[in-house]
Amino acid sequence: MRLWRGIIEEYREFIPLDPGAPITLLEGGTPLIPAPALARRLGVRADIRLKLEGANPTGSFKDRGMTAAISKAVVDGARVVICASTGNTSASAAAYSARAGLRCIVVIPDGAIAMGKLAQAIVHGAEVVPIRGNFDQALAIVREMADAGLATLVNSVNPWRIEGQKTAAFEIVDQLSSGAQGTQHTQGTQCAERSTGMAPDWLAIPVGNAGNITAYWKGFREYAAAGRIGALPRMAGFQAAGAAPIVLGRPVEHPETIATAIRIGNPASWASARAAADDSGGFIDSVTDDEILEAYRLLAQVEGVFAEPASCASVAGLAKMARDGRLQDGQCAVAVLTGNGLKDPSTAIESAPRVRDAIDADREGVMRLLRL
Ligand code: F0G
Numbered sequence: 001m002r003l004w005r006g007i008i009e010e011y012r013e014f015i016p017l018d019p020g021a022p023i024t025l026l027e028g029g030t031p032l033i034p035a036p037a038l039a040r041r042l043g044v045r046a047d048i049r050l051k052l053e054g055a056n057p058t059g060s061f062k063d064r065g066m067t068a069a070i071s072k073a074v075v076d077g078a079r080v081v082i083c084a085s086t087g088n089t090s091a092s093a094a095a096y097s098a099r100a101g102l103r104c105i106v107v108i109p110d111g112a113i114a115m116g117k118l119a120q121a122i123v124h125g126a127e128v129v130p131i132r133g134n135f136d137q138a139l140a141i142v143r144e145m146a147d148a149g150l151a152t153l154v155n156s157v158n159p160w161r162i163e164g165q166k167t168a169a170f171e172i173v174d175q176l177s178s179g180a181q182g183t184q185h186t187q188g189t190q191c192a193e194r195s196t197g198m199a200p201d202w203l204a205i206p207v208g209n210a211g212n213i214t215a216y217w218k219g220f221r222e223y224a225a226a227g228r229i230g231a232l233p234r235m236a237g238f239q240a241a242g243a244a245p246i247v248l249g250r251p252v253e254h255p256e257t258i259a260t261a262i263r264i265g266n267p268a269s270w271a272s273a274r275a276a277a278d279d280s281g282g283f284i285d286s287v288t289d290d291e292i293l294e295a296y297r298l299l300a301q302v303e304g305v306f307a308e309p310a311s312c313a314s315v316a317g318l319a320k321m322a323r324d325g326r327l328q329d330g331q332c333a334v335a336v337l338t339g340n341g342l343k344d345p346s347t348a349i350e351s352a353p354r355v356r357d358a359i360d361a362d363r364e365g366v367m368r369l370l371r372l
Helices: 038-042 063-075 088-100 115-123 135-147 159-165 167-178 211-225 271-281 290-303 307-326 345-350 363-370
Strands: 033-036 046-052 080-084 105-111 127-131 202-205 234-240 284-286 332-336
Touching: 033 167, 033 290, 038 046, 038 127, 038 159, 038 307, 063 080, 063 088, 063 159, 063 271, 063 307, 080 088, 080 135, 080 290, 088 105, 088 115, 088 211, 105 115, 105 135, 115 127, 127 135, 159 167, 159 211, 167 211, 167 332, 202 211, 202 307, 234 271, 234 307, 271 284, 290 307, 307 332
Parallel strands: 046 332, 080 105, 105 127, 202 234, 202 332, 234 284
Antiparallel strands: 033 046
């Protein structure tokens, strides 16, 4: 058995960083699983795959970028790192900083990040500064502090974050090409039946600060340039309807959505996200909170996959594409599930039927209740 070495070692030829021994939690190498029941429920004979980024060490895709950004910070002799965050970046920065022995400062919108993510930042010993403001304001503050030389910025405006995160695109191609993931339940043309170097037709991905769609597009293009894939996928980015600046074409001053991870009104990587969508022949669209929650429940109940609400914007997006004919029979689509559902237990509990009150510890009573 060959052991996974983390994204920097695995994809060293594509990451222009020589950190000696990287700061790594052996991130990456996440599952790409077929979702035939989901495709059936969406009424399309497409081959849908789910990239489970919630399987990363801190439960989100941020770890790919953070291993690179923190390794580089250490090489450069940094002592303090800083980020603004809707939650996942802070959890990942806190964990990798702990491992590297760096001081970590995270600035977050007060009351607007999921409980599990806050728990992670605290337990890893980050200094958490909640502000009465939103993510965009937090990012403006930390950018100024980093520009003043007070700390190294590890948000995705740090180019090393993008270098790390692009490896998810490499993995998708490697996984589809190996055909190792099994597609026996799926009808129609299958991703793994294609000839040389396989990219999906569509890459569906949530968009918040817009670093990740930028990173995937960079990754696919680099694999194409290296001759690893013949055709590029079309990028389908999805914002939450209440926080959809790129779709609207103007910043949103007061973004609102249940998907707090992507509650962002003025994305830092706006232009490169726009370019990724346009250059790939794709688009950036929005999905409502109701559509996100519907996708959230569907994924959990028919595929056994628990992804956080923001992640489910990608699946809600595929549902929308299936409805309006953009996703067609015979196509292959990969939905990126960016974060683990356990990050946000409140949404899980509040969006599900209430758990019944306790009954006496008595077998007859349990059976009566269940009508067994
Ligand atoms: N999904 C999840 C679970 C996220 O945490 C984020 C971003 C995104 C999608 C969007 O990715 O910003 O690269 O477009 N979370 C950041 C954070 C903003 O602070 O954790 P993006």
